[in-house]
Amino acid sequence: MKTQGKESKHRILxxxxxxxxxxxxxxxxCSYFKTFGTYNTSNIQLEKNKHFxxxxxxxxxVYEILDIVKPTIVISALRGDFASQFIxxxxxAEYVFSKKIKIIFLSSSNVFDAYSKYPSYEEDKTxxxxxxxxxxxxxxxxxxxxxxxxxAILRLPMVFGKQSPRVQEIxxxxxxxxxxEVFPNLIMNVTxxxxxxxxxxxxxxxxxxxxxxxxxxxxxxxxxFIKELTKSLGLKNAIYKQVYTTNDDRxxxxxxxxxxxxxxxxxxxxxxxxxxxx
Numbered sequence: 001m002k003t004q005g006k007e008s009k010h011r012i013l014x015x016x017x018x019x020x021x022x023x024x025x026x027x028x029x030c031s032y033f034k035t036f037g038t039y040n041t042s043n044i045q046l047e048k049n050k051h052f053x054x055x056x057x058x059x060x061x062v063y064e065i066l067d068i069v070k071p072t073i074v075i076s077a078l079r080g081d082f083a084s085q086f087i088x089x090x091x092x093a094e095y096v097f098s099k100k101i102k103i104i105f106l107s108s109s110n111v112f113d114a115y116s117k118y119p120s121y122e123e124d125k126t127x128x129x130x131x132x133x134x135x136x137x138x139x140x141x142x143x144x145x146x147x148x149x150x151x152a153i154l155r156l157p158m159v160f161g162k163q164s165p166r167v168q169e170i171x172x173x174x175x176x177x178x179x180x181e182v183f184p185n186l187i188m189n190v191t192x193x194x195x196x197x198x199x200x201x202x203x204x205x206x207x208x209x210x211x212x213x214x215x216x217x218x219x220x221x222x223x224x225f226i227k228e229l230t231k232s233l234g235l236k237n238a239i240y241k242q243v244y245t246t247n248d249d250r251x252x253x254x255x256x257x258x259x260x261x262x263x264x265x266x267x268x269x270x271x272x273x274x275x276x277x278x
Contacts, residue, residue, distance in 0.1 A: 010204065012036065013071035015062075015078050015092075017052065020164055021106065021193055022077035028197035029204070036069045040080070057081075057088040066095050073204060075104045082135040089139050097146055102209070104152045104200065105143055107136045109188070109215065109254040111155065116246070119189070119219065119253035122155075122211040149209045154200070155254045157215035160229065160272055161193035167276070170226070171235055179241035180230070182223035186245075189215035189253040190225060192275055195267045202265055212261070213254040220269045232277040 010033045016022040017037020029035045030051070038055035053065045058081055066074075074092055078085055089105075096103045110133035112120035126137045143151045160167055173180050191214055199214050223242065230238050256266070 010034070010073055011069060011071045012073045012075060012204070013065070013069045014038070014075045015055070015057075015088075016040075016076065019077055019079055020161070021159060021196065022075075024161070024193040024197050025075060025077065025200055028201055032201075033204075036071070038065060058084040062088050062091050063095065066092075071101060073102045073104060075106075075200070077106050082131070086135065086138060089142065093142055093146060096150055100150070102150050102152070103143060103146070104154065104203065105139065107140055107153050107155045108133065109155060109157045109252050111137045111140060112254065113252055116248075116250040116252075119187075119251050119255045120213075121255055121257040122213055122259055123257075149207075152203055152209050153211045154196075154203075155211065155213050155215075156196065157189045157191055157252075157254055159191055159193055159196060160276065162276060164193060167229075167233065170230060170238075171233065174230070174235045174238045177237075177239065179239045180226065181241050181243050182226050183243050183245065184221065184223040185247075185249050186222035187219050187249055187251045187253060188222055188225075189217075189219055189255060190269050190272055191215055191267055192272050194275065195265070195271075199261055199265050202261060208259075210259050212259045213256040215254045215256070216267045216269045216272070217256065218268045219251075219253055219255075225269060225273075228273050229276060232273045 012029055012033045012035045014022050014026050014037040017026045018039035026035060026037045036051045038053050040056050055065055057078060074096060092103065110130055111126040111128055113133045114127040114129045128134045128137055140153055158166065170180055196214055
């Protein structure tokens with residue numbers, strides 16, 4: 001049972017609160033905590049909301065917003081230019097350290113994309129071949145130098161949801177007779193925005209820190225999952241383009257092993273298909 005009084009002691013700042021995941025996190029937390037968010041592009045609705053601040057990390061100084069909000073927890077769901085983001089996170093890390101507050105950073109399974117022979121667990125060494133994965137590793141390493149109890153790193157696999165960019169792109173491609181790319185050799189795990197926001201709420205409530213792998217506890221082949229998802233969404237006449245990046249099966253999965261959340265906060269891939277059924 002959630003207790004309003006107990007939870008509301010936190011002041012939470014979500015960086016990137018107008019994006020798909022950031023906004024879902026904001027909607028989950030705003031009834032329980034004093035929750036603030038940033039948005040980048042002009043949005044009349046958000047401009048009127050006193051809890052939202054316009055913030056372009058390529059131009060604006062994050063200190064101004066931090067000084068106004070005085071958060072006890074910063075959640076980073078930022079997206080965009082990697083070099084500018086890195087500088088912004090450097091400033092955020094300095095603030096977190098000096099004020100003895102906490103940062104929750106949304107990372108990615110791509111921090112392991114150089115390992116293809118097996119799934120990855122929380123304590124595995126990160127290694128990436130992609131620019132995106134390398135960038136996430138740089139921020140992770142910077143944050144892991146902070147005191148342990150001040151950092152939670154949440155590594156996410158592909159995130160699906162009715163409003164998710166991935167699902168919208170699939171629906172758009174099918175409606176325009178554009179082939180949907182599937183990767184038959186890719187073995188992955190998955191999650192939904194609705195599960196991630198509950199997991200974050202739990203991590204805040206229980207004051208958890210460390211590295212969390214928030215993917216499903218089972219593995220799926222990319223092509224099979226996408227085809228099943230398309231069917232459950234009621235999307236007909238899909239054309240699939242099979243993309244083979246390697247001859248062998250390739251893993252890109254972040255499995256939870258050491259920092260396990262309670263059973264009701266874990267997820268299996270079939271639940272995602274069921275949740276998105278029309």
